[in-house]
Amino acid sequence: xxxxxxxxxxxxxxxxxxxxxxxxxxxxxxxxxxxxxxxxxxxxxxxxxxxxxxxxxxxxxxxxxxxxxxxxxxxxxxxxxxxxxxxxxxxxxxxxxxxxxxxxxxxxxxxxxx
Amino acid sequence: xxxxxxxxxxxxxxxxxxxxxxxxxxxxxxxxxxxxxxxxxxxxxxxxxxxxxxxxxxxxxxxxxxxxxxxxxxxxxxxxxxxxxxxxxxxxxxxxxxxxxxxxxxxxxxxxx
Numbered sequence: 001x002x003x004x005x006x007x008x009x010x011x012x013x014x015x016x017x018x019x020x021x022x023x024x025x026x027x028x029x030x031x032x033x034x035x036x037x038x039x040x041x042x043x044x045x046x047x048x049x050x051x052x053x054x055x056x057x058x059x060x061x062x063x064x065x066x067x068x069x070x071x072x073x074x075x076x077x078x079x080x081x082x083x084x085x086x087x088x089x090x091x092x093x094x095x096x097x098x099x100x101x102x103x104x105x106x107x108x109x110x111x112x113x114x
Numbered sequence: 115x116x117x118x119x120x121x122x123x124x125x126x127x128x129x130x131x132x133x134x135x136x137x138x139x140x141x142x143x144x145x146x147x148x149x150x151x152x153x154x155x156x157x158x159x160x161x162x163x164x165x166x167x168x169x170x171x172x173x174x175x176x177x178x179x180x181x182x183x184x185x186x187x188x189x190x191x192x193x194x195x196x197x198x199x200x201x202x203x204x205x206x207x208x209x210x211x212x213x214x215x216x217x218x219x220x221x222x223x224x225x226x227x
Binding site: 034041042043044046049059088090092098099100101102103104105106107108110 | 144145147154155156157158159162202204206208213214215216217218219220222
């Protein structure tokens with residue numbers, strides 16, 4: 001069966017510090033991978049998605065970046081965090097074809113920038 | 115861009131009652147999905163209904179889709195305290211060469227024991 005891992009679970013970082021959040025998927029090959037951010041009590045905002053190694057698409061302009069160095073690894077990074085980067089970050093992988101895809105989410109990372 | 119909007123934003127019911135949540139969307143869709151999110155956790159896929167389906171069941175869940183009204187509803191029958199969570203509808207949209215999901219802001223359901 002497939003599983004998705006995210007770490008760390010919680011992170012408190014000062015403004016201006018770098019960020020690296022990691023997501024790994026097990027039990028599937030060449031999945032579509034996604035990074036979302038969820039503000040408190042809000043819906044999900046898609047940040048990045050990847051259809052393959054080294055292929056990253058960004059949905060919104062921001063000071064975050066994403067990389068996919070391996071098939072089942074997706075990393076979210078920042079060189080300098082802003083207060084507005086605080087939120088709940090969710091990684092997901094997609095199963096299915098085209099617009100029939102179902103997404104499966106990791107447990108999330110809660111980031112607080114102070 | 116956000117397509118689905120859930121209604122109500124929050125719902126509080128007694129255990130054993132039925133809970134109904136609605137989702138409206140703007141453009142034509144091929145399918146619509148419902149997800150659940152427990153507090154502080156990731157989302158869990160519940161059910162997918164295709165545009166040529168009007169109703170779908172999964173355990174205590176019943177989903178309807180009315181493409182003429184661009185709306186869907188999620189009914190949870192005989193609710194339990196464990197059903198307390200936020201519920202999101204999601205619809206696909208076409209991005210750069212692939213499809214992504216857009217999620218609504220969710221309905222926060224509280225089931226009181």
